[in-house]
Amino acid sequence: MTRRAPVVDGDNIDIRGARICLNGIDAPESWKKCQRQDSSEYRCGKAAAFALNAFLAISRPTRRERIDFDRDSRIVANCFRADGQRVNAWLVRTGNAVDWVRYSHDAFAGTQASAQAEKMGIWRGNFTTPGTARAKRVHRKPTC
Structure with a gap:
């Protein structure tokens, strides 16, 4: 399926009202802060979402290849830009x-x-993996 894909967060997009989880990756949640090399903090989750939106905007529409459904009935897919x-x-x-x-x-x-x-993105400083950060926030053990 190929459509314009609004960004929900760093690893989820919507295509025609269907939530698409990007297969095999995990991006920081929108609320997550990471540390730069100079120890200053930034919202790495929001940065990931903004970067994804800019990347998709270069070559729309977005095509998805469904792999599965997750436990919340969202589509898990590999996605491709028009190019x-x-x-x-x-x-x-x-x-x-x-x-x-x-x-x-x-x-x-x-x-x-x-x-x-190459110290790209979150690798420029310190961060907690997204799965660990989510688990810590809800006081559970990480599942990843």
Whole structure:
């Protein structure tokens, strides 16, 4: 399916009212703050969402290839811009999301290693992985 895709957050978009979770990646939540190298804080979750929106705006519409449904009945998909760029991989490559190995089976391991080595996005400073941050916020054990 190909449509214009409004951004919900750093790893979720909407296509015609259907929530699409980007397969195999995990971006910081909108409320999440990360630390830069100089120890100043910034909203890395909002930064990821803004970056995703700008990336999608370059070449619309967005195409999705459904992989599955998550526990909340949202579509889990690999997404592509109109020019063929892989959205999921781009988010990891730019340091706006991490490889969620539990679901990606290491599909983005090399991409993440490059982002980390080049200190892209969240790799420029200190951060808590998105799954750990979510679990801590609701006082549960991380599942990732």
